[in-house]
Amino acid sequence: MSFLVQNALLGSLIFTVLSGVIALGGRSLLFHKLAQVLLVVSGTLGIVASFILFLQPQAVLQISLASSFFPILQLDLFGAIFYALISLVSVLCAIYAIPYLQSYQSTYHLRSLNALVAAFVLGMQIVILSTSPFMFMIAWEVMSMASFFLVMSDRSHDSIRAALLYLIMTHLGAAAILIAFLLLAQGSLFVDFSTLADMSWTAPVWMLWTAFSLFFFGFGSKAGLVPFHVWLPEAHPSAPSHVSALMSGVMLKVALYGFLRVLLFILPPIGVAASLLILGFGLLTALYGVLYAVVDRDFKRTLAFSSIENIGLIFTMLGVAFFASSQGLQALYQTTLVAAVFFMIAHAIFKSGLFLASGLIVRAVHSRNLELMGGLAKRLPLFSVLFCVLCLAAASLPPFGPFFGEWMFFQGLLQSFSSATPLVSAVLVLTFAITALVGGLAIFAMVKLFAISMLAEPRSAHAREVHEPPAASELFCVTVFALLIVALGLYAPVVLDLIGGGILTASRFELIVGNSTVQPSLILWLLLGCVLIVWILRRLTSRASFERMYHGWDCGQPIDASMEYTATAFSAPIRFFFRLVLRTKKAVQVEPVVASNTWIATRSMTLNLRSIWMDFGYSPLGRLLIGCADQVKKIQNGNIRFYLLLIFVTLILTLWIAL
Amino acid sequence: MITILMIVLQVLVVLLVAPLVTGLVRWVKARLQGRRGAVPWLVYFALLTTLKKENVISESRSWMFRLVPFVVLGTILFLVVTLPLIFSDGGLAQIDLFVLAGVLALGSIFLVFGGLDAATAFGGMGASREMTLATLIEPAVLTTFAGFAVVAGSSSVQAIFGQGMTVVSHPALLLSFAALVLITLAENARYPVDNPATHLELTMVHEAMILEYSGPYLAMLEYASSIKLTVFMLILGNLIWVQPVSAFDLSTIGMAVLGVLVTVVVGSCLLALLESSMAKMRFFRMQEYLSVAFFLAFAGLILTLIV
Numbered sequence: 001m002s003f004l005v006q007n008a009l010l011g012s013l014i015f016t017v018l019s020g021v022i023a024l025g026g027r028s029l030l031f032h033k034l035a036q037v038l039l040v041v042s043g044t045l046g047i048v049a050s051f052i053l054f055l056q057p058q059a060v061l062q063i064s065l066a067s068s069f070f071p072i073l074q075l076d077l078f079g080a081i082f083y084a085l086i087s088l089v090s091v092l093c094a095i096y097a098i099p100y101l102q103s104y105q106s107t108y109h110l111r112s113l114n115a116l117v118a119a120f121v122l123g124m125q126i127v128i129l130s131t132s133p134f135m136f137m138i139a140w141e142v143m144s145m146a147s148f149f150l151v152m153s154d155r156s157h158d159s160i161r162a163a164l165l166y167l168i169m170t171h172l173g174a175a176a177i178l179i180a181f182l183l184l185a186q187g188s189l190f191v192d193f194s195t196l197a198d199m200s201w202t203a204p205v206w207m208l209w210t211a212f213s214l215f216f217f218g219f220g221s222k223a224g225l226v227p228f229h230v231w232l233p234e235a236h237p238s239a240p241s242h243v244s245a246l247m248s249g250v251m252l253k254v255a256l257y258g259f260l261r262v263l264l265f266i267l268p269p270i271g272v273a274a275s276l277l278i279l280g281f282g283l284l285t286a287l288y289g290v291l292y293a294v295v296d297r298d299f300k301r302t303l304a305f306s307s308i309e310n311i312g313l314i315f316t317m318l319g320v321a322f323f324a325s326s327q328g329l330q331a332l333y334q335t336t337l338v339a340a341v342f343f344m345i346a347h348a349i350f351k352s353g354l355f356l357a358s359g360l361i362v363r364a365v366h367s368r369n370l371e372l373m374g375g376l377a378k379r380l381p382l383f384s385v386l387f388c389v390l391c392l393a394a395a396s397l398p399p400f401g402p403f404f405g406e407w408m409f410f411q412g413l414l415q416s417f418s419s420a421t422p423l424v425s426a427v428l429v430l431t432f433a434i435t436a437l438v439g440g441l442a443i444f445a446m447v448k449l450f451a452i453s454m455l456a457e458p459r460s461a462h463a464r465e466v467h468e469p470p471a472a473s474e475l476f477c478v479t480v481f482a483l484l485i486v487a488l489g490l491y492a493p494v495v496l497d498l499i500g501g502g503i504l505t506a507s508r509f510e511l512i513v514g515n516s517t518v519q520p521s522l523i524l525w526l527l528l529g530c531v532l533i534v535w536i537l538r539r540l541t542s543r544a545s546f547e548r549m550y551h552g553w554d555c556g557q558p559i560d561a562s563m564e565y566t567a568t569a570f571s572a573p574i575r576f577f578f579r580l581v582l583r584t585k586k587a588v589q590v591e592p593v594v595a596s597n598t599w600i601a602t603r604s605m606t607l608n609l610r611s612i613w614m615d616f617g618y619s620p621l622g623r624l625l626i627g628c629a630d631q632v633k634k635i636q637n638g639n640i641r642f643y644l645l646l647i648f649v650t651l652i653l654t655l656w657i658a659l
Numbered sequence: 660m661i662t663i664l665m666i667v668l669q670v671l672v673v674l675l676v677a678p679l680v681t682g683l684v685r686w687v688k689a690r691l692q693g694r695r696g697a698v699p700w701l702v703y704f705a706l707l708t709t710l711k712k713e714n715v716i717s718e719s720r721s722w723m724f725r726l727v728p729f730v731v732l733g734t735i736l737f738l739v740v741t742l743p744l745i746f747s748d749g750g751l752a753q754i755d756l757f758v759l760a761g762v763l764a765l766g767s768i769f770l771v772f773g774g775l776d777a778a779t780a781f782g783g784m785g786a787s788r789e790m791t792l793a794t795l796i797e798p799a800v801l802t803t804f805a806g807f808a809v810v811a812g813s814s815s816v817q818a819i820f821g822q823g824m825t826v827v828s829h830p831a832l833l834l835s836f837a838a839l840v841l842i843t844l845a846e847n848a849r850y851p852v853d854n855p856a857t858h859l860e861l862t863m864v865h866e867a868m869i870l871e872y873s874g875p876y877l878a879m880l881e882y883a884s885s886i887k888l889t890v891f892m893l894i895l896g897n898l899i900w901v902q903p904v905s906a907f908d909l910s911t912i913g914m915a916v917l918g919v920l921v922t923v924v925v926g927s928c929l930l931a932l933l934e935s936s937m938a939k940m941r942f943f944r945m946q947e948y949l950s951v952a953f954f955l956a957f958a959g960l961i962l963t964l965i966v
Contacts, residue, residue, distance in 0.1 A: 534733045
């Protein structure tokens with residue numbers, strides 16, 4: 001049995017590599033399809049390997065090639081959760097990519113794109129499997145570099161800008177992680193994680209704090225934690241949609257994996273201050289991300305901001321977990337940690353699904369701008385139902401998967417309110433209230449996304465002309481994600497049992513936190529039952545056929561799509577209520593048609609969404625750097641004697657310091 | 660078996676009483692404002708008539724337009740089935756406050772979808788406002804519920820509303836109760852949040868969303884809002900003095916139904932009085948109302964934790 005699993009694990013890596021090699025094989029579409037098929041095989045093997053591990057939770061799978069020289073790769077239960085997610089999403093993205101990329105042959109360079117996707121997946125797989133900082137960092141870099149090239153794969157000016165911003169941020173993060181590892185391991189990158197853990201338990205406090213801060217920045221910037229998130233809303237939307245799905249659905253989870261691996265398995269328990277730091281940044285991220293998700297008008301950027309919000313929620317949960325652990329609230333620690341992992345799984349599923357769906361919408365409408373969409377529910381009914389399910393799930397509504405993640409978290413908080421000291425209670429209550437606000441705003445963002453893109457009349461000619469349904473395999477992938485998110489809700493107890501959160505399940509149908517139970521299947525069937533009863537009653541009491549079609553109420557003049565509410569108008573109240581945070585710049589320009597009459601005028605409005613972090617953080621910093629560089633440039637005056645003097649001075653200084 | 664009977668009976672009573680509530684509020688309001696007003700039971704006839712009318716469907720609608728009335732009424736029915744409104748065992752133990760808040764939100768969302776799908780400016784306007792209200796009331800709802808849950812020692816609706824916990828027996832709940840009143844007004848689109856009587860586009864929220872609905876669908880949506888108001892009134896009533904009964908025999912059922920009627924009549928009169936004595940708030944001042952609701956709820960939660 002174990003032999004099979006190990007081969008599955010090794011096989012999944014080998015097939016990923018093969019996929020990348022085959023992708024480079026040639027221009028023919030055959031290679032494109034073959035590469036995706038190989039990626040599917042690789043993912044399937046990965047799922048098999050992780051599931052066998054779920055069923056034997058004590059086992060640890062190892063791959064050791066040429067024993068002592070080559071680094072060992074291993075998979076434990078904790079890694080298996082993430083490995084399964086990577087495999088699952090990459091399988092579905094590969095199936096999706098077959099027809100999706102064919103329709104973009106002129107935009108993308110298929111050969112390199114497929115090879116990069118394979119490298120990207122391989123990087124993520126090895127990050128999970130690595131057992132030493134050395135292997136970890138190499139895989140991390142493979143993942144980062146591959147995704148950097150993927151972001152700019154349409155070679156447009158905006159994508160390249162986004163990719164460069166991403167490159168800078170991801171490398172600052174990687175550098176931070178590398179320094180932290182070097183610091184803990186006292187300069188050697190080849191120790192394995194368990195030795196590293198031993199070393200860090202005896203490390204002095206300042207070193208632990210430095211390492212923690214560096215890890216927090218490194219993994220946090222990769223995960224999109226505010227204020228290190230600036231790259232995310234630019235980079236994720238620029239990539240092809242299946243890559244966006246991989247980046248948002250899985251890569252962010254890999255960052256979380258790294259963070260958790262370090263905090264749970266390597267560093268000694270972090271104290272109150274560090275956990276409050278995580279909690280604070282988590283809440284800030286969640287609130288900031290969700291506000292921008294509400295007001296943004298770009299379809300994929302809304303999704304990216306929603307990812308930031310979800311990551312914020314997960315960090316909040318983790319922060320509460322570590323805070324509880326430092327306060328000795330063991331029950332709360334377990335509950336919130338499990339809730340965080342569960343929510344992570346849910347997020348990987350629904351966000352990947354949403355990004356895949358976004359690819360189909362953007363392709364149909366030829367724009368990412370929400371203001372040009374609309375009316376798609378009438379034109380693509382089946383697809384819009386799936387999209388609706390994914391949006392409702394993303395809004396954390398019952399009876400879908402993410403709701404139960406939040407439910408566990410809220411229950412955990414609620415039940416610890418009174419069992420703790422006043423200070424702890426205050427932290428928990430505040431967290432509860434802010435998370436509730438974030439939850440409400442998340443609903444707004446998702447409703448906007450669905451309703452503006454799918455409902456009402458089309459707002460542009462392209463949206464009006466959408467008739468062709470998406471290809472079967474594209475639809476299949478979105479369907480699978482939609483079904484999975486329903487199943488994740490329905491079988492939440494089973495899933496929790498599998499991933500080692502059995503403390504929270506009472507039976508195969510019930511979740512239990514303290515003295516509260518919830519039965520997901522009951523909620524689902526009861527809701528469906530109520531709707532069915534209403535349907536029956538309507539049939540009994542009124543005639544279904546007694547109806548006619550007519551245009552909407554138009555106040556006496558024909559209505560068209562320009563009178564509908566747009567995404568900007570829909571989110572206007574929120575923009576108004578949160579204007580202090582959002583600081584949008586609105587300018588209305590009025591130009592009279594005839595100079596003598598000011599009443600008849602053409603009006604145009606521009607509304608700029610600004611980012612306070614860009615305006616007050618990154619841009620001044622950038623200007624400062626460039627300013628310093630300009631000053632330094634003054635000594636590069638082209639005079640060779642001056643350069644010789646500089647070398648001489650440097651030599652003297654070096655000698656003086658060295659001796 | 661008894662539980663199922665109780666639930667069925669509870670559903671029947673609430674469904675039957677619901678239109679009366681809307682009618683009563685309108686009648687009392689008319690009386691208070693010096694008008695004669697239509698008889699309270701006119702609403703029953705109005706609903707039945709609307710049900711028989713022709714269903715006019717907007718040409719720009721999608722499948723969502725048809726789904727909305729079913730889901731909206733369905734989620735309200737879910738509340739009636741799961742909450743212990745009349746019988747203390749009438750609720751389901753597995754349903755807790757977070758589920759309740761989620762289902763309420765689900766109902767609001769579908770109403771919003773319906774408003775937007777009609778593709779008119781009114782629908783969008785109502786939808787945007789309703790969504791804003793539903794979003795910003797959410798923290799107040801959850802925090803209020805948390806306050807109740809802390810006092811009850813459990814968050815299941817059964818433990819909170821079904822076991823005779825009242826403001827009188829637990830004075831710590833006073834602030835949370837006040838917050839719940841504000842939430843009730845906001846959730847049911849009443850003064851000062853929304854004006855249920857107007858059809859003036861500048862002021863309406865709920866009515867704007869259902870503007871394109873007619874015939875049976877309109878009846879369903881109107882009925883849903885009646886039931887929702889009734890459910891909230893019963894919850895508030897139960898939290899003051901009327902206890903849900905636990906036994907299942909003729910006399911207690913009689914008492915329970917009487918209790919429901921009294922709650923509903925008193926509640927309607929109070930609501931009418933409130934709506935006659937204050938003005939609707941400007942929509943862009945709504946954040947003040949919602950903040951007050953939230954801070955009341957928050958203070959209520961703190962109070963329950965301290966006491």
